[in-house]
Amino acid sequence: MPIIQNKTIGIGGSTKKSISLRGLGKGPVPWLIPLALVLILMFLYPTFEVIRLSFTNAKITGSNYSYTLDSFKAMFSDGAFYIMLRVTAVFVLFSVVFQTLVGFVIALSVDKGEKLKMKGTVFVRTVALMSWAIPGVVIGIIWRMMYDESPSGVLNYMLETIGVGRIAFLTNPVIAIISVTIANIWRGTAQSMILLYAGLKTVQQETLEAAEVDGASAWQRLIKIIIPSILPVAMINITLNTIYTVNTFDMVMSLTGGGPGRSTEVLALSSYTQIFQMLNLGRGAAVAVFLLGVNAVMASIYFYMIRNNEEGV
């Protein structure tokens, strides 16, 4: 798309300001070319290419292939595909719900603590946001250590001490997806917290105080004032977290590798496995195109939201 649009700009683009400004010309084209080149070569071309490949029977190396719909047919008629989608849906749904809830509680309590000038708010904020700066693969590695099922595993030891008993965090297929989700909540809460915290800063202080004077309880203020005013930000946050979680690859790769069996094989991982382990490029590309479709739907929702929320684009 940008290719065509860029050309149009070159022809028709004139600055509304009539001041002539030499130095890389009048129009925006020379300023945009480097970015456009990189995005076209490294984003646009591969995106079209992956769609094209999904309609072939190509292998990852070698150049003999023919066009076919087999990959999509095989994908949609494979029961494992729907199981994988269900695993992804559970992973995304619970991740996003809890990232948002936990992020909101932390943001709210840090914001309140700051207003009361309490000690430790900066510490809590830093600690809650730190995971944002930690690579996903390391988060997977760290949680794999936490979930250690041997007698020296720390979480299991703690659970045993408080009388819950040992849990097969990563070897039981049903529990494994919960374990992966908890690790992902640990990872993504920072993102929610940052956004909601910023949202809380925009809540009108006068309105809150007026409500308090009128005798509104803390709960009423939360439901009637705070939540409605941060709702737009919260929706944006939910959309972004959904996109990031759907795209998750690194953390699951190092935490479970998709196992046990294929019980934690989420969408992105499934595409990778098809291509690089089953050596079935067409099929993996079909899964990737499905992922791309999900990305596109989520992006449209996101655009719709920020159009309502933002003027100066």
Add this chain to the structure above:
Amino acid sequence: MSKHHKDTGTRIGLYVVYTLTSLFFLYPLLWVVSLSLKTVPELFAVPPKILPQHFAIENYAYVLWKARILKNLWNSLFVVTLTVIGTLIITLPASYAFSRMYFRFKKSLLLCILGFQMISPLVIVIPLYRYFSKINMLNSNFGLIAVYIAVSAPFATWFLKGFLDTIPKELDEAAIIDGCNRLQILRMVLIPVTIPGIISALLLIAIRSWSQFVVPFILLDKGDMFPISVGLVNLQSTTDAISTHYLAAASVLGILPTVVVFILLQKFIVSALTAGAVKG
């Protein structure tokens, strides 16, 4: 009086939340640090010990040199540095155009760029792997960095454009009256006042690129070139229970640079992230 009472209750409640939050987020990190300083017998101690008996710093020396984590860290630093420079070079002019010029399709172009940010890097790396293997660019830093730049460019463009938008246009106009052209305006007027924005962008791009995994994981297969993220997964695949302390030490080294930067410049980064996310 009752007001004061209520405050005490609130405070206690808040400290409960703070404690739970700190436990949940810090415990895994403290545990990995603790593991990284243990000896082999301590790894298998039942019940597990929270603190190692003597701090086995030698684990770090082992992974840095013997497990070649130092090489991985160096590769990451190299790739991240060039990515940051490259991204700024291509996105600064573009964000200037988006902020200061009026042209058709500006809005659609901006949304299109934002759309790229929603695409999983995995999707683009699949065909790039094929393409790079044909033209012999697998295991090439040039190709790798180009993909890194592409992945961070959409965010950088939006972020810098947003920052430039906050700078009053009167500055440009004064410069125009003084006879500056666009390049001079950007170089002599806007870049100096945009330095805080550029530094924030630089930090955010650096932290994200440091974490990048799927791109190098697929485009590189020479262990010598692995950045730390891939190096760690590689080390993990050869690790069993008896060398957990080494994997833990390597992980600590892998997160140390970004976490330290994050803690030191926290205020900066938080306000940068919120500025990017919530406008108006």
